[in-house]
Amino acid sequence: MENFTLNRRKLGTLATAAAATLAVPALRAQPNLEKPKLAIAVGGKAAFYYLPLTIAEQLGYFKAEGLDVEISDFAGGAKALQAVVGGSADVCSGAFEHTIALQSKGQYYTAFVLQGRAPQIAIGVSTKNMPNYKTLADLKGKKIGVSAPGSSTNMVANLVLSRAGIKPTDVSYIGVGTAGAALTAMRTGQIDAMSNTDPVMTMLEQKNEVRIISDTRTLKGTLDVFGGPMPAGCLYASAEFIQKNPNTCQALANAIVHGLKWLQTAGPGDIIKTVPEAYLLGDRALYLASFNKVREAISPDGIVPDEGPRTALRALSSFDPSIKADRIDLRKIYTNSFALKAKERFKA
Template identity: 65%
Template sequence: MQRRHLIAGGLAAAALPSFTFAQNLEKQKVTIAVGGKNLFYYLPLTIAEQLGYFKDEGLDVTIVDFAGGSRALQAVVGGSADVVSGAFEHTIAMQLKGQPMRAFVLQGAAPQIVLGVNPKTMPDFKSVADLKGKKIGVTAPGSSTNIVANFVLAKAGLKPTDVSFVGVGAGNGAVAAMRSGQIDAISNLDPVITLLARSGDLKIVSDTRKMDEAEKVFGGPMPAGCLYAPQGFLDKNPNTAQALVNAMVRADKWIHQAGGGDVIKVVPESYLLGDRAIYIDGFLAAKQATSADGSFPARGPQTALNALASIDPKIAAAKGKVDLSAIYTNDFVKKANLKYPKG
């Protein structure tokens, strides 16, 4: 009888740390909004979900997928989601709107967004200036794919109003829009880009999957996919935020150690768009642009502000009012790296 009590007591003690940890979370159920979850841009989110990293931290995470990052942001603003997995630059625009958002763990060290033209509708393409009056497909209007396209257009002397932007999503719809000639160019991400390029349905013009090209395009390190949330959420739920970051840092590190074969064993079959070999190629192309440890580069926020100011007169006019220290923090990431030094 005594021995049975000792065993039961030992089991209860063994279970205690995880129970206590979960109890310390201010909010165990968290909803994350994302725009195009199948994209490599958001791969750390999928890895953290599929490998159970969120559960390891005591979290019950629901991920809601939208057609683009701007719609994911709307879900958090509207209160139907807690956190956005989306583009870093949205934090700048939201601060200027008086709705402060803060990024708290990085997924992408570069935007991974590729602008390319349709060889069928633009066989004589010579420069970005040729896109004037053309239709450009983006994941959703106002999303990071739209913002990067605007930036590349501006460098060629074109305004956003000089083209027509069409929301085509981030999957088979985007591929079909290019192949059918509904759009003349596309700003999108992998695996869509690799699929189109391999089939001859895309001529690449600007490729920010490459770290050196991204730095050249933006004039510095350009932080991309990240988790960001209203400042109020982080203030009320610091332990929950830390748990989210712990999971994402582990996912970032897993990706940097993984090969293409490892990734296709983890992601849902639907992500592969019917071609495993092309998915692996897309992963290898995008891998260098994922964050190694979740940290935001010191010069990144200023690069993002400069990029937005160059294409948005309102942001340019208010540039001096932006408090860059308020749009991101590395505090949670530092703790996560101490907890998981090797992932």
């Protein structure tokens, strides 16, 4: 009888331990992380373009993967890219097309988890400075605000203007960031037009301060502008970093895909409670209106669509003579291996 009691107690203890393990999945055995403490550079973290990164950070998904992540925010993607290339950051949360631009210069960087399946960038002309705007040709010689010169907002502007025969040198690009400074630049007349992300563009649009002339905040708008699916925000790193730190990259992909999964079902109240107050730019209602506009542009699973890399290459080579399409190896600019594993893990 004593043995039976002891065995029953032992079984109870084991059952309790098993239940605890199931209740806290983050505590299950993690692969050895080669670099648990690392730095991520991002250009314009408050933009919806990088919302999955913020969600993963705010909800503790990086920590759940055993990562200690330091995120440095820059004015635009081009600045964040410089931080990674210069070695002050390990990974960039940036635009997918940067991997193509880098390869054209002999630098091999690979996107390993997607945050956005559409660029979420809109171009608007100032209703104050250009009330009589009619066609793209009217922008020749004008000042155009972008998050930072060389960023994805700059790239989209170059692409759209090139179709009207306007070269990058025919306009003046001015870096205005992606938040309050961008709003101020437009409202004070410092710029004549702007290529930027939400929530800034929706806020200006709803107050009739800009007239939208090109829009990639929806899948349809992206198809109209690019002629195919256009991968946007992603995490990318040097091919060498990924090769040396596969478990770390998997953990990063897990955290982002976990965030993407959360965003699929999150309501407006969930978003407001999760993002930092400063991201709302003083107007919760307009922030949520912006989110609803770009929601479908957020990747559902972190996977780069098959046709996406070709679309990106076609877009860049159409206006940038330094990018020779026949010299770019698309197989080296992205991998879906990490995102596919993360999707499998969080499919339930």
